[in-house]
Amino acid sequence: MPPLTEDIGFLLSRTAALLTQEVNQVLAPEGLRVRSYTVLHLACENPAGISQKSVADASGMDPSQVVALLDGLEERELVRRQPDPNDRRSKLLVATDTGRELCLRAQASVQRAQEEHLHPLPAWMVDGLRDTLRSIISPGRTP
DSSP, rough: OOGGGOOOOHHHHHHHHHHHHHHHHHGGGGGGGGGHHHHHHHHHHHHEEEEEEEEHEEEEEEOHHHHHHHHHHHHHSEEEEEEETTTEEEEEEOHHHHHHHHHHHHHHHHHHHHHHHHHTTTTHHHHHHHHHHHHHHHHTTTO
16 A cells, blocks of 8 residues: 555645644734635735635635635724625625735745745745646646
């Protein structure tokens, strides 16, 4: 029987768990965790706003999880919900100035944590890993 360390699913899961744990630690002083940071980051990436459904699709979270995270971010005045001009039934998530500032600080902390974790790997390998992972989560899209 091949060892568990030959199983790609196990390796991806274990790597994600380690990185999530480290990133949660560096985000804690900002009052964020990986999921809330993800939602905030997606709002910051989309200055005109992003729908809650798009956030759920991009993050792989259940829409009910997104709503709970948005409630917390909105309570902290990091994001606001506004009507979608193209669909009155939908709301767009928009980052506030405070949210964008926090996201930039958090992003720098996350990047440092990832670099520390991946420092044994040469840059070309990290870039290749990123491209490979993008290809897995976005089938049909070439890096």
